[in-house]
Each structure stands twice: as structure tokens, then as C-alpha cells.
Amino acid sequence: xxxxxxxxxxxxxxxxxxxxxxxxxxxxxxxxxxxxxxxxxxxxxxxxxxxxxxxxxxxxxxxxxxxxxxxxxxxxxxxxxxxxxxxxxxxxxxxxxxx
Amino acid sequence: xxxxxxxxxxxxxxxxxxxxxxxxxxxxxxxxxxxxxxxxxxxxxxxxxxxxxxxxxxxxxxxxxxxxxxxxxxxxxxxxxxxxxxxxxxxxxxxxxxxxxxxxxxxxxxxxxxxxxxxxxxxxxxxxxxxxxxxxxxxxxxxxxxxxxxxxxxxxxxxxxxxxxxxxxxxxxxxxxxxxxxxxxxxxxxxxxxxxxxxxxxxxxxxxxxxxxxxxxxxxxxxxxxxxxxxxxxxxxxxxxxxxxxxxxxxxxxxxxxxxxxxxxxxx
Amino acid sequence: xxxxxxxxxxxxxxxxxxxxxxxxxxxxxxxxxxxxxxxxxxxxxxxxxxxxxxxxxxxxxxxxxxxxxxxxxxxxxxxxxxxxxxxxxxxxxxxxxxxxxxxxxxxxxxxxxxxxx
Numbered sequence: 001x002x003x004x005x006x007x008x009x010x011x012x013x014x015x016x017x018x019x020x021x022x023x024x025x026x027x028x029x030x031x032x033x034x035x036x037x038x039x040x041x042x043x044x045x046x047x048x049x050x051x052x053x054x055x056x057x058x059x060x061x062x063x064x065x066x067x068x069x070x071x072x073x074x075x076x077x078x079x080x081x082x083x084x085x086x087x088x089x090x091x092x093x094x095x096x097x098x099x
Numbered sequence: 100x101x102x103x104x105x106x107x108x109x110x111x112x113x114x115x116x117x118x119x120x121x122x123x124x125x126x127x128x129x130x131x132x133x134x135x136x137x138x139x140x141x142x143x144x145x146x147x148x149x150x151x152x153x154x155x156x157x158x159x160x161x162x163x164x165x166x167x168x169x170x171x172x173x174x175x176x177x178x179x180x181x182x183x184x185x186x187x188x189x190x191x192x193x194x195x196x197x198x199x200x201x202x203x204x205x206x207x208x209x210x211x212x213x214x215x216x217x218x219x220x221x222x223x224x225x226x227x228x229x230x231x232x233x234x235x236x237x238x239x240x241x242x243x244x245x246x247x248x249x250x251x252x253x254x255x256x257x258x259x260x261x262x263x264x265x266x267x268x269x270x271x272x273x274x275x276x277x278x279x280x281x282x283x284x285x286x287x288x289x290x291x292x293x294x295x296x297x298x299x300x301x302x303x304x305x306x307x308x309x310x311x312x313x314x315x316x317x318x319x320x321x322x323x324x325x326x327x328x329x330x331x332x333x334x335x336x337x338x339x340x341x342x343x344x345x346x347x348x349x350x351x352x353x354x355x356x357x358x359x360x361x362x363x364x365x366x367x
Numbered sequence: 368x369x370x371x372x373x374x375x376x377x378x379x380x381x382x383x384x385x386x387x388x389x390x391x392x393x394x395x396x397x398x399x400x401x402x403x404x405x406x407x408x409x410x411x412x413x414x415x416x417x418x419x420x421x422x423x424x425x426x427x428x429x430x431x432x433x434x435x436x437x438x439x440x441x442x443x444x445x446x447x448x449x450x451x452x453x454x455x456x457x458x459x460x461x462x463x464x465x466x467x468x469x470x471x472x473x474x475x476x477x478x479x480x481x482x483x484x
Contacts, residue, residue: 014410018417021481043418050414051435057406058439061399064451065392084163088153089182089196107483114484122476245479248421278475285472288405288465 003060010053017046107272109243117239117275125282128227129290154322157196161329169341176338184330197330201322232279239275246272247281388453396451400440401462407436408466409473416477429470433463 020042161183168176185195241262251259251270259277260268411432415425440458444451448458 010410014413014417018413018477018481021417021419025482038418046414046417050410050432053410054407054432054436055439057410058403058436058443061403062395064396064399064444065389066450067388067392067396067453068450084159086156087160088156089160109484111484114480118476118479122472245475246483247475248416248419248425248478248482250422281472281475284468286469288408288469292402292405 003056007053007056007060010049010056013045013049014053017042017049020045107243107246109245113242113244117244118278121235121239121275121279122282122286124231125279125286126289128231129286130294132224132227133290133294154201158325158329161197161333165333165336168336169339171338171340172342173338173340176340180333180336180338184333195330197326197333201326203321203323232276235275235279242274243268243272244275244278247277392451393453396457397461400458401465403440404433404436404462404466405469407432408470412470412473413477415470415474416479417481419478419482420474421478425474429467433459433466 021038164179183195183197186198253270256270259273263274415428420428437459448455
């Protein structure tokens with residue numbers, strides 16, 4: 001829940017920064033000033049929004065699984081599963097063959 | 100490069116009616132394609148796939164026997180080996196499992212129905228792509244759509260600024276066609292986010308699926324050759340029973356009480 | 368012969384010390400990283416577009432953002448990379464270039480929205 005809120009907040013901040021930039025650039029165009037560089041507060045807000053949203057994405061996704069499998073939970077019906085002992089070449093095929 | 104040297108003013112309706120629609124169309128097209136492919140996919144396991152699984156499983160068993168056979172008693176090992184490589188017995192069912200003839204794989208290029216299937220599959224990806232490209236070329240050509248934030252060489256001008264005959268214009272101002280190309284590659288990532296891994300939204304994924312088919316052996320490989328190799332490996336495998344002297348080894352490592360027991364046994 | 372081993376370990380002798388990994392978990396982790404990288408590419412691409420980065424600065428920003436992401440992934444992996452990945456460089460390099468095309472799309476998009484029009 002927290003991560004969702006954080007992501008929405010980050011996205012909104014990002015959108016707000018984009019809107020501010022557009023306004024700022026329009027102002028520069030009106031005032032016929034040199035169009036290069038952004039005010040530091042917009043830059044900081046954009047970067048902060050990026051960090052917040054990235055953190056939210058990272059924490060929102062499922063946690064990593066341990067690849068060593070020692071503390072993994074095995075499903076009850078998979079306890080006895082031994083794939084390399086599967087055998088399809090057994091007598092059953094002959095026993096149940098259609099005459 | 101001076102980014103703000105020539106501030107070119109573009110009409111904002113280009114943004115609203117060209118830039119945004121193209122991305123949305125590309126994104127939705129991938130989703131529609133994914134769902135159509137899901138609908139058309141037949142999930143019936145056919146006989147061929149079952150046979151392939153059987154062959155693969157048998158090979159795996161032979162390999163495991165070769166790797167871990169030393170823990171079997173000599174008799175058990177011999178019986179399993181015979182099951183795989185027994186030569187005699189005129190009846191095919193009594194022959195070793197690896198000795199039996201497998202049907203030769205059909206040449207995929209020779210089978211017209213399979214060719215047709217592949218062609219159809221390709222068509223379903225190529226035709227929408229061509230339609231969209233035609234749509235973009237027809238409606239959105241002849242004007243600058245946006246500017247890419249990275250410099251492009253002059254060579255790209257011909258392709259990406261088609262219809263705009265301005266030789267002095269910087270190459271990073273591009274028409275809608277290049278925006279389309281960017282969208283084609285970019286929405287792939289978005290599709291993975293929305294539809295999950297291995298979706299049918301884009302072509303490259305589909306190609307991989309056709310080539311790989313996961314665990315089952317590739318249908319174009321001649322199983323007879325694979326079986327022959329495995330048979331030879333199994334014949335070369337020398338069985339050394341790892342547990343031959345296991346009782347003695349156990350007694351050797353046992354504690355004092357065990358040695359006293361053996362000495363008592365010797366006294367008798 | 369060495370001291371009697373535990374019954375579970377009797378199968379594989381001391382000679383073969385093969386590290387075994389759970390393939391399903393490995394694939395799961397790689398998929399999670401891929402999804403995170405794509406999502407982060409959307410965010411960092413938009414950021415680069417809003418900031419109006421051009422040329423090599425924009426591409427450089429992608430790698431800076433990836434570095435930050437790797438740091439966050441390191442925290443997500445509970446500072447124990449070896450428990451979740453077979454190679455220690457997995458959190459910095461896995462799928463590094465998968466997000467690049469999405470990044471370029473969003474970068475160009477936001478750049479166009481904010482700085483061109």
C-alpha cells in the first residue's frame with residue numbers, strides 16, 4: 001500500500017515538474033530570454049520524484065526468492081516429485097495394449 | 100551541436116493528433132495481437148509432442164544411469180543397461196529401447212501444410228505492421244513531428260525526414276515515421292510490464308517460441324542419431340560398484356564398541 | 368575414509384562440490400529484475416526528457432539511473448546478493464540493455480512534450 005502511494009506521489013511530482021518546465025519555458029519565450037537551463041527547484045523536484053518512483057517500483061514487486069532452496073516451502077503434492085525417476089517405458093503399455 | 104540554436108516552433112496539434120495517437124495505437128495493437136494469438140492458440144497436446152516427451156525422458160534416464168550407475172548392484176545395472184542396449188530378439192518390442200527405430204523427422208520445408216502455417220503466422224505479424232506504416236506514411240508525412248534529443252548523422256535524413264526537402268535542417272528533427280520506429284521498439288518493454296513475460300505482442304518473442312519449444316527435443320533433430328550416440332556412451336560405460344565393500348568400510352569407521360564386537364566374533 | 372557422513376549427504380561424496388541452484392527461483396528473480404528495469408526505464412526516461420538532457424548526457428543519465436537502481440536492488444535483496452543470484456554482478460548487469468529502448472521512447476516523448484512544443 002505504501003509503495004503504491006509512493007509511486008502515485010512520485011508520478012504526480014514528475015508530472016508537476018513537467019508542467020512547471022513547460023510554464024517556465026513559455027515564460028522565457030514571452031520574455032524573449034535565453035532558453036537554456038532550468039531552475040534548480042524544478043531539477044531537484046524531478047530527481048526526487050524519480051528516486052521516489054523508482055524506489056516504489058523496486059519495493060512493489062515481489063521479493064527475490066532464495067536460489068539455494070533450503071528455506072523454500074515445498075508444496076505437499078510436490079514432495080514426492082522426482083522428475084528423473086519418471087518412466088514411461090514400463091509394462092503398462094503392453095498390458096493395456098489394444099488387442 | 101547547439102540545441103537551442105534554431106528554435107523551431109511546431110504546432111501543438113501535431114503533438115495532440117500525431118505524437119500521442121501513434122504511441123497509443125502501437126501500444127493497443129500489441130495488446131490486441133497478444134489476445135488474438137491467445138485465442139487462436141491450440142492447447143491440445145498432440146501425439147507428436149507426447150512421443151517427443153517420451154523420447155526425451157528415456158534419454159534422460161539413460162544419462163542418469165550412466166552418471167549414477169555405480170550405486171547400483173552389478174546385476175541391477177546390467178538389467179537397466181540391457182533394457183536400453185539389448186541387441187538381439189528379432190521382435191522390435193524386445194529390442195533395447197535405444198535400439199528401436201524412430202521415424203525420421205519430416206523436413207519442415209518439404210511439408211506444404213507446415214509451410215503454410217508458418218507463412219500464415221508470419222503474415223499475421225507483417226500485415227498489421229505494414230498497415231500501420233502505410234497509415235502513418237499516408238496521413239502524417241510531409242511535416243516535422245518532433246525532435247529526438249540525440250544527434251543523428253546526415254545519413255538518417257533521407258529516411259527520417261522524407262517529404263521534407265530542407266537540406267540545412269538538423270537531422271534530429273524527424274518526421275512521424277521515425278517516431279513510429281521509436282514507438283515500435285519502446286512499447287515492447289511496456290508490453291512486458293502489462294502482459295507479462297513471453298507475451299505474443301511482438302514478433303521477436305514469437306520467433307523464439309517457434310525455435311525453442313522449451314524442454315521437448317527439437318522436432319527437426321533426427322532422434323536415431325541422438326540415440327546412437329547415447330547407446331555408444333552407455334556401451335563404453337564401465338560399471339564399478341561403488342558400494343562393493345560398504346559393510347567393511349562401515350565397520351572400519353565404527354567406534355570401539357564395534358571393534359570389540361568383531362573381536363568377540365573372532366573368539367567364537 | 369572420513370568420519371561417517373550424515374545419511375542425507377551420503378549420495379554425493381566430498382569429491383563433487385557442485386553448487387546447486389533452484390532453476391525456478393533463478394528464473395523468477397531474473398524476471399523480477401527485468402520488470403523492475405522496464406518500470407524504472409519509464410521513470411528515468413521521463414526524468415531525462417523533463418530535464419531536457421540531450422545527446423550523450425541522456426545516455427549517460429540512463430547508466431547513472433541504472434546505478435541508483437542497482438543500489439535499490441541491493442537493498443531489496445537484503446544486502447545478500449549471493450543468496451538470490453548465482454553471479455554477484457547480476458543486480459548491476461542483468462537486463463541492463465532491455466530497458467534502453469523504453470528509456471529512449473519516454474525520453475524522446477517527454478523531451479518533445481516539454482522542450483519542443
